[in-house]
Amino acid sequence: MKRLSIVTTNRIEIADITALIRQAIRDSGVLRGICTIYVPHTTSAITINENSDPAVKEDLTNILNKVVPADNKYLHTEGNSDAHIKASLIGASQTILVENGKPVLGTWQSIFFCEFDGPRTRSVLVKIISEK
Amino acid sequence: MKRLSIVTTNRIEIADITALIRQAIRDSGVLRGICTIYVPHTTSAITINENSDPAVKEDLTNILNKVVPADNKYLHTEGNSDAHIKASLIGASQTILVENGKPVLGTWQSIFFCEFDGPRTRSVLVKIISEK
Amino acid sequence: MKRLSIVTTNRIEIADITALIRQAIRDSGVLRGICTIYVPHTTSAITINENSDPAVKEDLTNILNKVVPADNKYLHTEGNSDAHIKASLIGASQTILVENGKPVLGTWQSIFFCEFDGPRTRSVLVKIISEK
Numbered sequence: 009m010k011r012l013s014i015v016t017t018n019r020i021e022i023a024d025i026t027a028l029i030r031q032a033i034r035d036s037g038v039l040r041g042i043c044t045i046y047v048p049h050t051t052s053a054i055t056i057n058e059n060s061d062p063a064v065k066e067d068l069t070n071i072l073n074k075v076v077p078a079d080n081k082y083l084h085t086e087g088n089s090d091a092h093i094k095a096s097l098i099g100a101s102q103t104i105l106v107e108n109g110k111p112v113l114g115t116w117q118s119i120f121f122c123e124f125d126g127p128r129t130r131s132v133l134v135k136i137i138s139e140k
Numbered sequence: 141m142k143r144l145s146i147v148t149t150n151r152i153e154i155a156d157i158t159a160l161i162r163q164a165i166r167d168s169g170v171l172r173g174i175c176t177i178y179v180p181h182t183t184s185a186i187t188i189n190e191n192s193d194p195a196v197k198e199d200l201t202n203i204l205n206k207v208v209p210a211d212n213k214y215l216h217t218e219g220n221s222d223a224h225i226k227a228s229l230i231g232a233s234q235t236i237l238v239e240n241g242k243p244v245l246g247t248w249q250s251i252f253f254c255e256f257d258g259p260r261t262r263s264v265l266v267k268i269i270s271e272k
Numbered sequence: 273m274k275r276l277s278i279v280t281t282n283r284i285e286i287a288d289i290t291a292l293i294r295q296a297i298r299d300s301g302v303l304r305g306i307c308t309i310y311v312p313h314t315t316s317a318i319t320i321n322e323n324s325d326p327a328v329k330e331d332l333t334n335i336l337n338k339v340v341p342a343d344n345k346y347l348h349t350e351g352n353s354d355a356h357i358k359a360s361l362i363g364a365s366q367t368i369l370v371e372n373g374k375p376v377l378g379t380w381q382s383i384f385f386c387e388f389d390g391p392r393t394r395s396v397l398v399k400i401i402s403e404k
Contacts, residue, residue, distance in 0.1 A: 048246030063347035114312030208373030
């Protein structure tokens with residue numbers, strides 16, 4: 009298991025971690041298999057989407073803020089209930105495929121770490137399982 | 141594969157199944173690998189979030205009910221279309237990491253089984269894959 | 273890794289790919305393990321839900337269009353920002369369990385490929401990992 013460290017500087021931040029995942033797969037020596045990317049935090053998530061236009065991340069953030077407003081009347085009184093809900097909507101992990109020692113990603117796909125209650129220093133855990 | 145049985149008592153219920161998953165991993169004898177938790181039902185889901193304050197679960201339920209109201213005009217006439225949609229938004233499975241024969245969870249993370257059309261008796265399926 | 277080809281004919285389309293996944297698992301020769309189904313596209317997703325009544329897919333589409341309207345004011349100017357966001361809400365992959373060389377699905381469960389910016393010809397990637 010590899011542990012990556014991610015530092016965020018805003019309350020909501022969607023950070024491209026594709027290069028880190030690519031390196032973790034290379035370091036594992038696994039040529040063919042799957043790679044599970046997991047956040048051990050309750051206000052964070054992993055998603056895969058387009059990164060060539062950064063506006064996509066902003067649009068995603070804006071819709072999430074519309075659907076799950078930060079200033080709604082929540083029962084949880086720590087002021088980050090929206091962040092917990094956003095985390096469950098996006099999901100705590102993603103599993104991708106590995107071939108030839110590399111992640112199998114589409115042309116426009118990047119892997120994103122999402123923090124919904126930053127700024128924080130967070131971990132992303134990576135486990136690569138070989139096909140045989 | 142291990143099959144867990146979960147009994148719910150409300151229409152919407154978010155139940156902590158962390159102890160059951162911990163036991164399933166221990167029983168498997170796998171020390172390092174991944175664990176996929178899967179619901180074979182179309183109105184259920186698995187999510188990972190905070191459990192120390194039960195209000196987080198209530199806030200999640202309230203937002204899901206706002207976004208996907210039970211009494212919307214749906215084409216599906218069985219009265220549980222909202223439950224199917226909530227299940228797809230949260231997702232039928234989660235994959236977590238296993239180290240030292242234990243699930244790798246953050247300090248505040250618990251694993252939740254979500255039922256959106258209960259009360260029902262449901263199954264949760266667990267498969268642990270060893271790293272080598 | 274197996275690559276399936278999916279042709280869609282509408283902007284939003286939710287297509288049942290259960291038979292294709294069943295065949296991919298059979299072809300792999302794996303009897304027990306897990307199967308990760310992955311879309312290498314940023315406007316597509318995989319979900320598992322009910323297929324016996326096609327209205328469930330329509331209700332899901334209608335709610336997604338309400339929450340993430342196609343004609344919202346988006347920063348991304350390619351006209352498909354809603355499709356990217358819908359893809360992140362549903363998720364780029366699903367992992368299911370394999371027993372006796374078959375996918376373990378509930379009575380009412382089907383595996384769906386979702387396209388939110390079609391019509392297009394798309395790929396679905398399938399990797400089966402054996403339990404030992």
